[in-house]
Amino acid sequence: MSEPAEIGARVRTIRRRRGLSLETAAGLAGISKPYLSMLESGRRRFERRGLLEDLARALGCAVTDLTGEPYLPGDRAMAEAHATLPEISIALFDATLDDVPDLPARPVGDLAALARAANAASAESRYSLAGRELGALLTELHIHAVTGEPDTRRAALGALTEACFVAAGNARNLGSHDLAMHAAKRGEEAARRLADPALAAFAAMTSTSALSRMGARHRAQRVAAAALAAVEPHADPSGDAPETAEAAGMLHLSSAQMAAKDQDPSRADDHLREAAALAARTGERNTLQFSFGPANVRAWSLSVAVELGQGTARAETIAGTNGYDVDLVTADRRAALHFDLARGFAQAEGSRDAEAVRHLDLADRIAPQRVRNDPVAREVVAVLDRRARRAAWELDSLRNRFGVG
Structure with a gap:
C-alpha cells in the first residue's frame, strides 16, 4: 500500500525530472521555497487538497501522479469495491446515448429502483454494494434511453443520470478520477436531454466534484458558474420544485470550496452566504x-475554513455545538464532517492532536471505504503519528487501518 510519506518524494522526483528548481516550483505553486523543501522531505504534509492540486499544476502532472492513487485495497470489502470499476468503465464506453448494444433490458421501473438503491448505498459509503451489477444497470438504462418509447426514455434518462452519480462518486472516492469524470459527463448529457433544471444542476455538481478532485479547478469553476446561472432563475425553495434550490445551494457550496482552494476568502464567504440563505428556506432535504x-452548509463551511488555513477555530465552534452531526443523514456526510474536524484540529500544530485523532477515528469507523482511500486523510494520519509524544492505541490503530508507517 502506498504510504503518504511518498507524496513528498514524488514531488521531488517529478520536479527534478521537469528541471525545475525549488524556488521556481514553489513560485509556480504559490508557496515559499522553505515550505516546498519541507513538503518534499516529509517534515510537512499535504493537509489541504488545494495544495496538492496547486503543486500538481505547477509540476505539470496529475494529482494522482503525486498521491499514487488508486491505492491497493486493504480488505475484502475494499477489493470488491475496486473490482466493480472495470465493468462500469466498459458499460460507459460500450454504450452512448445514440448507440447501444443489442441486448435485452429489464423493465425500466425495476432499473430505476436499482439505481435509487445503489445511490443510497453509495451515500452510506458502501461502494462494494453500490457498485455491484452497476455496469449492467448502466448498459440497460442506456438501451431504454435510446430505444424506448417517449415515456420509457424519460424514465430511463432520469434513472441513468442517478446511476451515473453513483458511478462518478464511487470512482472518485476510490481514486479512479478519469472514470469519475467520464461517468459525470454522461450523467450531464442524460440530464440535458430531460431539460430538468434541478437534475441538470445536480449533474453539473457531480462533474464539478470530479473535476475539482482531479485538480482541474479552472474547468470546475466554469462548469459550476454556468450551472448556477442556468438554475438560479428556477431556484425557489417555496415553489413547486424546491429541489432546484437544493441544487443551486450545492453548487454554491462547491464554488465556496474552490474559492478557498484559490485562497480567496471573500469569494468563498459570498458563496457560503448564498448557500446558507437557501438552506434556511429549504430546511433539511436529501434529494438524490x-x-x-x-447542517450540510455548516459542514462545508468547515471544509472551506480548513482550505483557508482557519480550520481550528471553525472546528472548535462546530464541535462545541450540541448535536452538530445529527442532521447529516448519510454516512458519507457524517464521515466527511468528522474528517474535516480532524483536519481542523490538526492545524493547531499539535496542541489539539488528541481531538484530531478522535475525530479521524470516528470518521473511519463511520465510512471506512471513503476515508481510507482519501490521500489527505492518509496525510493527516502521518502528521499525527509524527507529532505523537507517546504511544497511543487509537493512533496505532489508525496507522494499521490506513497502512501508514
Whole structure:
C-alpha cells in the first residue's frame, strides 16, 4: 500500500525530472521555497487538497501522479469495491446515448429502483454494494434511453443520470478520477436531454466534484458558474420544485470550496452566504442523496475554513455545538464532517492532536471505504503519528487501518 510519506518524494522526483528548481516550483505553486523543501522531505504534509492540486499544476502532472492513487485495497470489502470499476468503465464506453448494444433490458421501473438503491448505498459509503451489477444497470438504462418509447426514455434518462452519480462518486472516492469524470459527463448529457433544471444542476455538481478532485479547478469553476446561472432563475425553495434550490445551494457550496482552494476568502464567504440563505428556506432535504440543508452548509463551511488555513477555530465552534452531526443523514456526510474536524484540529500544530485523532477515528469507523482511500486523510494520519509524544492505541490503530508507517 502506498504510504503518504511518498507524496513528498514524488514531488521531488517529478520536479527534478521537469528541471525545475525549488524556488521556481514553489513560485509556480504559490508557496515559499522553505515550505516546498519541507513538503518534499516529509517534515510537512499535504493537509489541504488545494495544495496538492496547486503543486500538481505547477509540476505539470496529475494529482494522482503525486498521491499514487488508486491505492491497493486493504480488505475484502475494499477489493470488491475496486473490482466493480472495470465493468462500469466498459458499460460507459460500450454504450452512448445514440448507440447501444443489442441486448435485452429489464423493465425500466425495476432499473430505476436499482439505481435509487445503489445511490443510497453509495451515500452510506458502501461502494462494494453500490457498485455491484452497476455496469449492467448502466448498459440497460442506456438501451431504454435510446430505444424506448417517449415515456420509457424519460424514465430511463432520469434513472441513468442517478446511476451515473453513483458511478462518478464511487470512482472518485476510490481514486479512479478519469472514470469519475467520464461517468459525470454522461450523467450531464442524460440530464440535458430531460431539460430538468434541478437534475441538470445536480449533474453539473457531480462533474464539478470530479473535476475539482482531479485538480482541474479552472474547468470546475466554469462548469459550476454556468450551472448556477442556468438554475438560479428556477431556484425557489417555496415553489413547486424546491429541489432546484437544493441544487443551486450545492453548487454554491462547491464554488465556496474552490474559492478557498484559490485562497480567496471573500469569494468563498459570498458563496457560503448564498448557500446558507437557501438552506434556511429549504430546511433539511436529501434529494438524490445530496443532503442539502443547514447542517450540510455548516459542514462545508468547515471544509472551506480548513482550505483557508482557519480550520481550528471553525472546528472548535462546530464541535462545541450540541448535536452538530445529527442532521447529516448519510454516512458519507457524517464521515466527511468528522474528517474535516480532524483536519481542523490538526492545524493547531499539535496542541489539539488528541481531538484530531478522535475525530479521524470516528470518521473511519463511520465510512471506512471513503476515508481510507482519501490521500489527505492518509496525510493527516502521518502528521499525527509524527507529532505523537507517546504511544497511543487509537493512533496505532489508525496507522494499521490506513497502512501508514
